[in-house]
Amino acid sequence: VEEVIEQADYLYGSGETEKLYRLLVQHKNSDDAELLWRLARASRDLAQLSTTSAEKKRQLTYESLECAKKALEKNESNFAAHKWYAICLSDVGDFEGIKTKIGNAIVIKEHFQLNPKDATTIHLIGIWCYSFAEMPWYQRKIAATLFATPPTSTFQEALRYFHMAEEADPNFYSKNLLFLGKTYLKLNNKKMALLWLSKAKDYPAHTEEDKQV
Structure with missing residues (x-):
């Protein structure tokens, strides 16, 4: 083995x-x-x-x-x-549908919180926050009927996790750089968005995911 x-x-x-x-x-x-x-x-x-x-x-x-x-x-x-x-x-x-996706997201966060110092884990909690922050109103409405306390988040919270991931392991993942840029765009900070999106663009492509970024 x-x-x-x-x-x-x-x-x-x-x-x-x-x-x-x-x-x-x-x-x-x-x-x-x-x-x-x-x-x-x-x-x-x-x-x-x-x-x-x-x-x-x-x-x-x-x-x-x-x-x-x-x-x-x-x-x-x-x-x-x-x-x-x-x-x-x-x-x-x-x-799968929105109900499964939200239900899964709650389970996902529990699994991720087992190792709060792992950069990939921190990044994925950031993705979790980002996806709920940009959830369209009709999905929020569905979520509210399906769950007593549906998960909510903000772009500020997502940004905090992406930065924490970068501090834990600088330059570890092209997608973390990309999402730092995307989150700054959502927060209307074009200067910082450009900085991180440029870093993502210049990241050496090792995997298929890197190439897609």
Whole structure:
């Protein structure tokens, strides 16, 4: 198992998304949480590729959630399993209705709060805040009828989390730079928006997500 994990981490670091998935999918029936959360991440990364069809993307997104769920079942104290379960649950929400998306968001925040010092985790709480801050009025109305206390947030709160993520691990993720720019735009601060959007544009592209930014 250790050898496979070592190989998987090397492929992940090299950006070999398809090779990594092919290596790990052979171990989908494993009982090892470390292997399973890596498979969840690899499935998600493959789903993000521009060459992946819409149907395949959906299939991989649900598969990634199953792997992360299994990783959690095998080892509930594994933080990476919690983190990727939350990320994959968020992705699945994009294929489901508003009720599921909001319900999932509440669960997601609970999983993220298990490791408040992890930059990716802080970034994802920022995304959570951003998505609720820009929720259209009709979705807010639906949320109010579905939940006694529907989640709410502001762009200021989202901005705070994006900055905290940057402080925890400077320049760690192109999307964090992008969302700092987008949030400043929402707050009508064009000067700061331009600064962060320029940083996002100049970020070296290692992954498909970086290229899309």
